[in-house]
Amino acid sequence: MKDWVNVIEAVARALAYDRYEPGTQQSAGQSMLAIVTGVSAPRLRHRFERQHQPGLGHEPTAEPLVHPYKVPLYLLARHIVDIAAAAVAGCTPQELAGLGEEERERHRITGIVAVAALSTQRPQGRLSGELNGEARDLMRPFRSGKWPTALDRLAARTAQLHRVMLAADHDRRHAWRGVDQADRILAEALAAALVGGAADETGVPPERWLFPFHIFCKLALSAARDGLVAIEDWLGIEFKPPPRTPEREVDLMVLVAGQAGNLHQGCRCKAGIDPRVVAFVPRGPCRQADHDLRNWLPGQPKPGGGGGRYAETLWGWLRRWLGGSSTSRAPDGRPRLRPNDVAGSVLARCWLPTDRGYGGPLLLYDRILPEYCQNCGQPARPVTTVQPDGHAAVGRASCCANPRRVYRCDFVERAGKRVLRPKLGLVVASEQGGAGYRSTQALGPLWLCAATGRYFLSPEYCPDCQTEAATDRHEPVGHGWVLLPLADAWQDLLDTRHPAAPATPVQPAEETPVSREELMFLEQAIGEMGPDYACVLRTSADAWDVAERWSRDEMDQFCAIAGERGLRLLFRCKQEAEALPPGERGESQGEDGDE
């Protein structure tokens, strides 16, 4: 185990003495150490802003400015890695260049890990060049806890990634202005190691390791931007906010920062998915090898013997993770993507399913209801015909002499039994709803017959198995999406309401008066709030009399016990109590009062 306290202190002293920029008077407040341990200093921010001002020879709108992501690049361009490595080796940067390659790389890795560790600290006050009293405060966290072990692990993982990235680095197409390629590769290895959780034992979350975390986020932002444009090109649709606007940039920034802070736990792109987006029970954390930064080995064969290899660069890893697996283009200029590439990308799952208040089209990965003919069993085949007015009309090709199309789930026969294969796919939905797909949500919950795969609307009436009662074979599936324009399959779905059911969606049962059982439920829940709350509820007016006096904290307490059901009952009690003539409500209160 290395003596990390001494290593970090040596690096801190070297960075504190290093000049802010060549040719100017040294200023401890603007030293590399001050920049590493803080966010960008006012003068540094001003410098970055000037770089992006029009008329200074730089493209002003090529990349909106994000200060924190610029700082590590600024430091790398000023050879912070060599300065830190020289401090570790106890020599000058010139002497460091004379060392053997292996020894030099070892010092460089140790140096950059020390810089990363320093970037977790926020010293109070200005740092003087001598670092007298400040060094003690700065080093304090590294003396205790599990820092030395964690830094050893981080250095080991960085070295491993660095080694395989160098071996796989055949054709690196990206460069940072003023940053040596060797420094960039090493910085990427450190960023991947850190965000992948190599330093978790310190208990400091990845987003607090400013130097490596911002390198990771800078690359991720580029990959997210690129991935989104690839999806838009593939679909031929532009999502809002439009590309190359600050609104989109800032939205992606926040997305990648949040996702990067999460990656040390493994990819959770499939955890907590809104059931409205994936019409199944969420499938838990992602198990795809390509999505797990913790096990990433750049350019190496993936486990399983399928012949696949891990992405060679960090940008490549991010590109696959955030935006689909391939960026190559077909001869017509359309990216070679498959629906699975888009649906599996974190970006598509997290960024596209909501309109972010811009009213744009949405891209959802959701349940699609396929149309099948009941007579011949063939799936419906959409055909497009051009109308005399030049508009394209979508219809269904005829499959047999007497087609009767219904919405039915795909299935396969396995050991003589039908195994349902619900269809999930990409759905583009617009607010106007004139094209693409339409949701069945307005019709209420959908039901699926496990025996035949038929979708229908009444839980008690399956048109295929003609069951008149709820059975285990029928399961609710929430909602699905149907192809527009609507055709006879839609009418068939509407006809599957129970014969006795009204034409409009069924009114919820809450319209019935609050029952005695429901009042007892409320009574019990209120009683659990504490001895002072115990009460006897005879009528809904009694319940409302109790609840209408509660404060927000009491309501919060009640919600924690009774949940949404309890709240629903209270609102119904309120409705009923207010519907009573004033005299009757008063009588009810009087009776309670007498008791």
Next chain:
Amino acid sequence: MNENYARALLQQAAIFLDSDPGSPGFLERFAATVGGSPPEAARALDTALTARNLAGTARFAVGAGDVRTETTSSGAHLSVGLLSEGDDHLAASVRVVDSDRTALAGVALRVTDHDGHRAVVTDEAGRASLRATGASVFIQIGDFGEVGGRGEPAGAVVLPLRAAVPATTYVLAAADQTAEKSATEPSRWQTEAGGVQFTCLSRMGGSDLTLLLREDPPEVAAAAAGTHGVLFRTWGRAGSARRWIVPLAPGPLGFTGALYGTDEDWLHESSVQVYGADEIAGELGDPEDDEAGAVLARSVRHADALHAWRAMSNRITHERQRATIRAALDRHGTST
């Protein structure tokens, strides 16, 4: 239930929760403000209450060009990004996830910019987008139990300390009743809180704050330098809250003090208090405590009127505080 209607109801519920004082009669007020049928109202209230509890509390400032992830009191994570669109307009995006990193829908955030404060509510992906004016915004999530200095609800508690745009491209600042351009120095920004007028001059290396006690209390009027000081809290672009002490000294305009080279954007309105020297020491607590020591050291480091600090250190009767101030003065003296 129509999805758009449910979303609108949730938004109203979250905003109601954020602005309501929470006193008895909560449910009645909720029903009157938000409406909806019992199942709709129940779902919206349940979701908004749960989201509020999971989100916890946090408040911080973010500058243009910054992206930051903060952890709230409940362990939730709040990611904020802010990008300049040119002039003084900003595009902001916020994402809130709970401690399990699951997106939180229906969380109301109070965003304060140069145009005032407003509430935004996260959507089902835990996100909210907004546009703002100025060079930074102040974001508050949850209730800190504070009321704005002008009787406004929580969230109106901060005032901008700097002009919306840098002095080089100065235009008429966004209208704010308590902050206005100084008539004599157009590049200065003025605001007032707790009877103290703050004048800010933005420079390349930071901004200078001059404090002027506008309404001299009788006990201050005849006082000498260092007898009284102003204690206040600010938020800078670096994000976290910082407390400051500025000792006051008599001058031609009244009692004044100054801080030089700060990076502060937002003033906590109700935190501005004028105290006597010993009261300040009492408010700060033990200087051995890192935070109190840091306040003293930082305030001395950014002060210009060291004679006021020396006078104040002579007046303070608490030994430890006096020693800490003198140590800070010595350090400041050697470093300058």
